[in-house]
Amino acid sequence: MISKKIRHPLVEMTVARLKETIREPEAMFWIFVFPILFAIGLGIAFRDRPPEKLPVAIDQRMSDAAKVSQMIAAGSNLKPVLISPAQAGQNLRTGKIALVVSHDPKIISAKNNAADALKANGLGPDFFLIFDPTRPESQLARLAVSDALQAGAGRKDSISLQDEKVTEPGSRYIDYLIPGLVGMNLMGSGMWGVGFAIVFARTRKLLKRYAATPMRRSHYLLAFMFSRLMFLVWEVGMVVACGWIFFNVKVYGSILDLILISIIGSMTFAGMGLLVASRATTIEAASGWMNFIMLPMYLLSGGFFSYTRFPAFLIPFIRALPLTALNDAMRAVINEGLPLFHSWLEILVLIAWALVSFTVALKIFRWQ
Amino acid sequence: MGNEAIKNLGAQAQAGTAIRCREVKKYFEAVKAVDGVDLEVKLGECFGLLGPNGAGKTTLVEVMEGLTRQDRGTVEVLGYQWGSGDDRAFRERIAVQLQETQLADKLTVYETLKLFRSFYRRGRSVEEIIARAGLEEKQKERVYKLSGGTKQRLALACALVSEPEILFLDEPTTGLDPQARNHVWQIVDEFKAQGGTIMLTTHYMEEAARLCDRVAIMDHGKILALGGPAELVERIVGHEVIEFSAAEGFDRNLLEHLPGVKGVSGKNGGYLLRVASAKETLPLLLATLEKGEARLNRVSSRPATLEDVFMTLTGAALHD
Numbered sequence: 001m002i003s004k005k006i007r008h009p010l011v012e013m014t015v016a017r018l019k020e021t022i023r024e025p026e027a028m029f030w031i032f033v034f035p036i037l038f039a040i041g042l043g044i045a046f047r048d049r050p051p052e053k054l055p056v057a058i059d060q061r062m063s064d065a066a067k068v069s070q071m072i073a074a075g076s077n078l079k080p081v082l083i084s085p086a087q088a089g090q091n092l093r094t095g096k097i098a099l100v101v102s103h104d105p106k107i108i109s110a111k112n113n114a115a116d117a118l119k120a121n122g123l124g125p126d127f128f129l130i131f132d133p134t135r136p137e138s139q140l141a142r143l144a145v146s147d148a149l150q151a152g153a154g155r156k157d158s159i160s161l162q163d164e165k166v167t168e169p170g171s172r173y174i175d176y177l178i179p180g181l182v183g184m185n186l187m188g189s190g191m192w193g194v195g196f197a198i199v200f201a202r203t204r205k206l207l208k209r210y211a212a213t214p215m216r217r218s219h220y221l222l223a224f225m226f227s228r229l230m231f232l233v234w235e236v237g238m239v240v241a242c243g244w245i246f247f248n249v250k251v252y253g254s255i256l257d258l259i260l261i262s263i264i265g266s267m268t269f270a271g272m273g274l275l276v277a278s279r280a281t282t283i284e285a286a287s288g289w290m291n292f293i294m295l296p297m298y299l300l301s302g303g304f305f306s307y308t309r310f311p312a313f314l315i316p317f318i319r320a321l322p323l324t325a326l327n328d329a330m331r332a333v334i335n336e337g338l339p340l341f342h343s344w345l346e347i348l349v350l351i352a353w354a355l356v357s358f359t360v361a362l363k364i365f366r367w368q
Numbered sequence: 369m370g371n372e373a374i375k376n377l378g379a380q381a382q383a384g385t386a387i388r389c390r391e392v393k394k395y396f397e398a399v400k401a402v403d404g405v406d407l408e409v410k411l412g413e414c415f416g417l418l419g420p421n422g423a424g425k426t427t428l429v430e431v432m433e434g435l436t437r438q439d440r441g442t443v444e445v446l447g448y449q450w451g452s453g454d455d456r457a458f459r460e461r462i463a464v465q466l467q468e469t470q471l472a473d474k475l476t477v478y479e480t481l482k483l484f485r486s487f488y489r490r491g492r493s494v495e496e497i498i499a500r501a502g503l504e505e506k507q508k509e510r511v512y513k514l515s516g517g518t519k520q521r522l523a524l525a526c527a528l529v530s531e532p533e534i535l536f537l538d539e540p541t542t543g544l545d546p547q548a549r550n551h552v553w554q555i556v557d558e559f560k561a562q563g564g565t566i567m568l569t570t571h572y573m574e575e576a577a578r579l580c581d582r583v584a585i586m587d588h589g590k591i592l593a594l595g596g597p598a599e600l601v602e603r604i605v606g607h608e609v610i611e612f613s614a615a616e617g618f619d620r621n622l623l624e625h626l627p628g629v630k631g632v633s634g635k636n637g638g639y640l641l642r643v644a645s646a647k648e649t650l651p652l653l654l655a656t657l658e659k660g661e662a663r664l665n666r667v668s669s670r671p672a673t674l675e676d677v678f679m680t681l682t683g684a685a686l687h688d
């Protein structure tokens with residue numbers, strides 16, 4: 001392991017950085033173990049299940065409760081439950097049931113005067129369907145219950161339909177998640193790894209000691225960026241491999257493209273880590289800045305959910321963020337199998353962030 | 369190495385001068401860390417800055433090392449002024465040991481030295497420097513496991529990887545036990561013996577007396593006195609000191625007019641007489657006290673030290 005020959009200072013510094021990182025158990029956990037645990041945890045939470053039956057409550061006081069229950073059970077994906085008015089209200093609020101079928105509009109809330117008046121005059125409907133329209137599963141239940149009751153009462157369909165069910169890898173949530181995890185992992189370990197090590201060295205006056213030698217200052221900073229590359233194989237490889245093995249998430253594009261994008265992304269965040277650490281004199285100050293920069297990107301950049309949910313005027317800004325660019329480029333390669341040049345804009349965004357960060361960091365860097 | 373240094377300097381106007389400071393000032397807002405320092409260090413000399421904590425030693429040395437920019441005045445190191453040319457290339461010629469640097473914890477002694485060696489174009493082999501610093505048995509040990517003394521030797525070894533012409537040492541033995549201190553002194557001696565120039569700060573007067581050809585006494589950013597350690601003691605304090613404590617009851621002025629007394633300081637009944645010779649002054653002192661009917665509690669005499677120099681110049685003790 002010990003090579004006697006003195007190599008180029010940039011090589012020696014990079015090797016020293018690598019050794020320092022490998023010998024730091026906490027760093028190893030965050031770089032190697034954490035992303036895998038995270039992927040597995042999320043994979044379990046979001047695993048694909050056969051669609052669950054929607055629970056529909058039936059007012060047990062109704063004389064025809066048993067018949068209604070049968071009609072609903074015959075509908076598609078519905079599970080009837082007989083329920084007392086007291087339970088109905090609570091279960092609807094807590095989401096345990098999607099909808100309540102009753103003759104009594106006041107089963108949930110006492111004030112429903114208009115419907116009450118109709119019912120008193122014998123003009124009321126056969127059933128009241130009580131549900132929260134802002135909940136998607138309640139909306140679904142509303143349609144399915146309506147179909148089931150109408151069919152049970154003898155309605156004939158005027159055209160015939162048949163379902164063909166298709167569930168393919170590539171369109172599941174875990175497929176969306178894995179490339180985002182790779183991106184977020186590169187950002188987190190790049191910024192924390194580089195930023196912390198530098199601020200730590202500054203608080204211990206080690207930076208000042210290096211500055212007192214003929215070491216080229218750019219070599220010191222470049223060594224951080226290069227040492228990041230060595231861990232990249234693991235950081236990206238482990239998450240992608242986990243996705244492949246446990247969840248059958250395939251890389252549709254070329255592995256070479258995946259590697260190239262990872263390298264560019266890794267350099268970008270190492271550069272940003274340098275920038276954040278370039279003047280901070282305490283670990284606390286650096287952490288504050290890291291969180292300030294990274295938390296919005298975890299939220300905005302399409303790591304866990306698509307940024308298209310944000311208002312249209314925000315989208316150009318979101319796409320200019322480095323993590324968005326990296327996530328989009330990752331998804332283009334992993335999920336869509338598109339060639340690298342398709343992501344030229346994202347790559348340009350990443351390179352711009354990398355260059356600007358590194359140059360500014362080198363300029364404003366505080367060695368003591 | 370010495371030859372080369374001299375060759376380099378031959379071309380320069382200040383032949384024979386290693387470091388020259390003229391009216392150097394460095395203020396940190398209201399704190400006058402260095403407040404108008406003039407000094408000249410000769411090639412091959414070991415020069416010591418002696419002063420208490422906060423005297424401005426580190427600030428002054430870091431200005432010389434080109435790590436801190438002075439507010440006023442000029443600094444020349446081997447005829448070079450920081451910022452006037454290629455600072456980075458000039459660093460090949462000097463070596464620096466900072467006060468309280470912590471090297472990378474997770475690297476071994478060997479790896480640390482190899483890293484430092486790679487920064488310099490020429491210098492010793494890592495094996496040679498390890499042998500010189502007596503670190504053979506520790507070379508595979510990681511830095512965080514080393515004792516304070518070994519860490520300090522490693523710091524010194526890092527400074528010496530390059531065969532520098534000037535070695536800057538900022539409190540190289542603070543906090544070390546006597547044995548570890550001796551070990552550091554040996555390394556410094558060896559560098560000195562080969563003709564290297566040393567600029568050293570310390571608040572230990574024994575260290576200054578043991579290592580330095582000349583010392584400057586520094587306090588509140590100013591140089592109070594400058595000269596060889598023995599010469600300074602002789603000039604400012606005298607040869608010896610007599611310390612005694614006595615209950616009041618005599619005229620203090622009488623003490624100052626005793627033959628051979630160069631000065632008197634004292635408070636709370638404890639007195640210190642700076643004298644040319646204790647043997648001659650002591651009987652006269654005792655007679656005077658007796659005449660004044662002062663009750664003498666304790667009396668002793670000893671050779672004067674740099675500590676007394678500091679006390680004489682500032683009225684305060686170097687260490688409290």
Ligand SMILES: Nc1ncnc2c1ncn2[C@@H]1O[C@H](COP(=O)(O)OP(=O)(O)O)[C@@H](O)[C@H]1O
Pocket residue numbers: 396399400401419420421422423424425426427428
């Ligand atoms: N970076 C700094 N900012 C503010 N004050 C400083 C700084 N460095 C040193 N000082 C102050 O300057 C004075 C001299 O400090 P220093 O040079 O470290 O003294 P010494 O090395 O003799 O103990 C002290 O009062 C110290 O508090």
Ligand SMILES: [Mg+2]
Pocket residue numbers: 425426427467538539
């Ligand atoms: Mg100091």
